[in-house]
Amino acid sequence: MLRVDPIQEGIVLDHIRAGLGMRVFQELGLGEKGLTVALLMNVPSTKLSRKDMIKITGVPDLDLTKLGLLDPGITVNYIQGGAVARKVKPGLPERVAGLIRCRNPRCITSTEGYVAPEFTLVNPAAKEYRCSFCGERVRV
Amino acid sequence: MGAERALQGRSLVNASDLGLEEYESLFALAESIGRDPPAYAEACRGKILATLFYEPSTRTRLSFEAAMLRLGGQVLSVADPGTSSVAKGESLADSIRTVAGYADLIVLRHPKEGAAQLAAHYSPVPVINAGDGAREHPTQTLTDLYTIRTFKGRLRDLTVAVCGDLRYGRTVHSLLRGLRRYPGIRFFLISPEELRIPEPLRDELAADGIPLTEMPEMEAALPQADVLYMTRVQKERFFNEEDYLRLRDFYILTPERLGLLKEDGIVLHPLPRVTEIAYAVDADPRAVYFQQARLGMYVRMALIAAVLGVI
Structure with missing residues (x-):
């Protein structure tokens, strides 16, 4: 089996839904931070059967809101001295600003591009958010 | 008086931005203005209201302008948005900040x-929403509630039937949101399948436990309705003219149908009317839509005065 050395200081993004790892890698801009990063795909998992993982050396600022939107099931493990120092589950964010565009063509934000709509979580089960400007519901 | 003071400097974007006490305070002031208009003829002297209308609405604009003029204030108006800075690509934020430098209060209608x-x-000055797309039209709600209060003497324990375009009609959305806060309100929502109220609004009303019956015909609702609110099926809300023509004449209030309405029921309409109320209905004392337009001016006078803090 393919092995990647354990990291001493850094972050492990675990329990990424299989197939989503590349998107998480790209959305977080991990290739642009000059860090050593390993993207593992289709790793056997007792919890998910298959999962993706990302190992990052160093501790970059991660946008946990974006991460929660991409996959609320992800676990963020902060590694110090080769051991897990802290685990964070981003979950679905209650409020999201600037990451989602409103899909309602009648929404003011469709023409006034300088405005970032804020979205409020209204239905966690359906991953449904409401636009603060027009009230449109958007599923992410 | 306290609630009026609380409105000073505030914008009005949604009908629900105002509490029921603030509504009542505005209605009481509107009543006072309506009883003795000359007493308020100088209230806004030295103040300027700007009306920015990015889509046509002669009626609402005139109502606001008349309200300001009757308060002794002055009015700036963009005559035709097509020739204004919008046509040159200026953003709404920039237009608003520019106009706010000229006026004490901005009234905005916009298609989005x-x-x-x-x-x-x-905006550094208060903004009053005079309609934003299919969403809200809070001063129409003030007008509607004030009309109901004037003719029925109360805003609670009422059965309100709303008929026509319930999907795209913003006056309806604002009215339902405005009324749902009063106890004992029951709705009959009469529309063709295609024009039923949007799902999120239905969910909001259901969450509040408001009794609500959706129906495709008005006949069953009329004998129980204290208020019948008729709306126009608006051409500009349709992408397809065929759909508009097919649905436009679906619900028309005729003298025969009016005969089914409660003896002390009233008929409201935000105007302009197209075909949805027969002219023969106008003579019935229960048809109060032209009084409604006048009451709307008084309640807008009350709002302007309260927001500008001159009363």
Whole structure:
């Protein structure tokens, strides 16, 4: 089996839904931070059967809101001295600003591009958010 | 008086931005203005109201302008948005901040939903939403509630039937949101399948436990209705003219149908009417839509005076 050395200081993004790892890698801009990063795909998992993982050396600022939107099931493990120092589950964010565009063509934000709509979580089960400007519901 | 003071300097974007006490305070002031208009003829002297209408609405604009003029204030108006800075590509935020330098209060109508909220965010002076797309039209709600209060003597324990375009009609959305806060309100929502109220609004009303019956015909609702609110099926809300023509004449209030309405029921309409109320209905004392337009001016006078803090 393919092995990647354990990291001493850094972050492990675990329990990424299989197939989503590349998107998480790209959305977080991990290739642009000059860090050593390993993207593992289709790793056997007792919890998910298959999962993706990302190992990052160093501790970059991660946008946990974006991460929660991409996959609320992800676990963020902060590694110090080769051991897990802290685990964070981003979950679905209650409020999201600037990451989602409103899909309602009648929404003011469709023409006034300088405005970032804020979205409020209204239905966690359906991953449904409401636009603060027009009230449109958007599923992410 | 306290609630009026609380309105000073505030924008009005959604009908629900005002509490029931604030509504009542505005209605009491509107009543006072309506009883003795000359007493308020100088209230806004030295103040300027700007009306920015990015889509046509002669009626609402005239109502606001008349309200300001009757308060002794002055009015700036963009005559035709097509020739204004909008046509040159200026953003709404920039237009608002520019106009705010000239006026004490801005009244905005815009075809996009959420436009008034954006304007209120950028404006250093209060913004009153005079309609933003299919979303809200809070001063129409003030007009409607004030009319109901005037003719029925109360805003609670009422059965309200709303008929026509319930999907795209912003006056309806604002009215339902405005009325749902009063106890004992029951709705009959009469529309063709295609024009039923949007799902999120239905969910909001259901969450509040408001009794609500949706029906495709008005006949069953009329004998129980204290208020019948008729609306126009608006051409500009349709992408397809065939759909508009097919649905336009679906619900027309005729003298025969009016005969089914409660003896002390009233008929409201935000105007302009197209075909949805027969002219023969106008003579019935229960048809109060032209009084409604006048009452709307008084309640807008009350709102302007309260927001400008001159009363």
